[in-house]
Amino acid sequence: MAEQYILIAAQELRAYALRMIEGVGVTPPQAALLADSLLEANLRGVDSHGMQLLNFYIEHMQMKCMDLTATGSVVSESGGTMLYDGGNGIGQVVSDLCCDHVIRLAQANGMALVSVRNSNHFGAAAYWAQKIARAGLIGMAFCNASPLAPPWQGKEPRLGTNPICMAMPGAPETGWLLDMATTTVAMGKIFKAYFSGEPAIPTGWAFDADGVQTTDTAKAFKGMPMPLGGYKGYGLAMMVEILVSVLSGGAMSTEVGGVRIRTRPMAYGHAFIGIDVARFMPLDEFAQRMEHLVGMMKSSQPAPGFDEVLVAGEPEWRSKRKRLVDGIPLSKGVWAELEKTARLVNVTPPVVQEISL
């Protein structure tokens, strides 16, 4: 079944987003940061974290759930550690400042951790880990999110998709880059299967509403996403929750709001880690060793049904190269939502081409 999309050039999509974000009252430099972080996700093919988030962000901004003027403040700084209060500012604005802090602290102390409370959705974690990596550090980024997944053996939602992300210096734009939710899949994939009329989803994706594992798409749609691989994904989600919320003094588990909850601040927590590889070996040598490791993975014969072995990040770089040239396809559903959002802020959408994919 061919799905209907629109196709738009990256720069045109960025300009459209900028007009909307500035239209709701965000200053131009902060609007540019927000637009860039979402555009990068679309370019990388991670559309769940691309411009479709604007609909939620702008709603939060209009409902005054998010403080457009806040940039947060340092609560404490000590050695390689910092506690930061986001002051309910735009997630990307807070994260950009905190990544600058983690870079500075890691360069001064060898490694650093900034734990952040009272922030908002920061887009894709990769954008921030890459920012840290471009400074010559191993960059890591974590955040919590609306509670959707149950604890293992439980039937009530308690933990978000709580991603783990790591980017490498030397090749932050082309190299190994991990950015993964600690649920097997995001709830969006289950929604997509449901709306596409697929009767079954793979084992391990979801529970029904009673907390029983299911492959029935309709039951999963009303149910909950499963922690990655079962109880281990639950443990990883807790690891993230500890770094971003227990340590930050912020909202945790069911205290957290969400991008789809329009009545209160998201109160998300973040954590950023930087590791100065030059303290271990010259950066060039580290980059060569990374290349060697990646080469060892790719030297494996492909399994039946596959042409090649990939490493984390590779599908996204391929998408980016292609979409920079060919433009970005957005589903007509997402585009229609963006048009609604544009009307709210008196912005005229650009004329776009329709395509089938």
Place this chain on the structure above:
Amino acid sequence: MAEQYILIAAQELRAYALRMIEGVGVTPPQAALLADSLLEANLRGVDSHGMQLLNFYIEHMQMKCMDLTATGSVVSESGGTMLYDGGNGIGQVVSDLCCDHVIRLAQANGMALVSVRNSNHFGAAAYWAQKIARAGLIGMAFCNASPLAPPWQGKEPRLGTNPICMAMPGAPETGWLLDMATTTVAMGKIFKAYFSGEPAIPTGWAFDADGVQTTDTAKAFKGMPMPLGGYKGYGLAMMVEILVSVLSGGAMSTEVGGVRIRTRPMAYGHAFIGIDVARFMPLDEFAQRMEHLVGMMKSSQPAPGFDEVLVAGEPEWRSKRKRLVDGIPLSKGVWAELEKTARLVNVTPPVVQEISL
């Protein structure tokens, strides 16, 4: 089918292990460290990392694959970072020293990372994360291992079970404690299903020898363990490999030996992280917040078929409380192997009780 076990008191098992370890030429304090780390795994019910490892360790020691006199050396120390060369010493001896370093460096710098090359098997990662946690820090421990799992879409083994481990200050002996391989299960579980005559294993555990997913126990036995949840577990295993081997300058992927490879040093890498929570908030407050988070998980109604919601570490503390009182059951197969090892070092095994479980 009742399995046959022997039952032995913890202190008696420790004394037996000590005689064997000293019998192969390890000094008493180092032998005590080694025995304690393995005993703790047995007490916690993690028998795969308990005394059964002694058979492999002592073989490596007798084959001179491991240097019994080496304790390793600091290659470089800078801010909160350290590069350590294990000098092919006993993994537990090297790890104990490196945990002391990470504690010292984290207390001085807020957080610290020690990356270690040229070491040997360090037992269960939890033992080291707990040691760091007892100093009032969040403790993390990682290591690589013999390549068993293929990269995603590949059919040749390239990555070990590469565990991720995190322990909490305030309650390192009773609280939340994550210690998980980044494969769905350890190869030992597949072996156990095979030797118990179970025809099928769960989906997601294994590939056959061609790299095709299988639930056929016999095919899995000749095959490979699957990364946790598929490509995400592959990403997590790489994350660990980067921290322990790319950053340490040590052996990576297929360059690594293994406990079951008797002809060369294991060349394992480790990484230890300490985070000084007192830089973020008083330790008591942190411990209360952890308790609050754990309570939020346990407040969920149990899913059908379960009586309660557990958190990571809980099954192991229950095992420890029970085994400290009732004694430690070891399978007769493992006990027979230990008897063989004891003969090699002229130690007489203790008389033990046989039981069915």
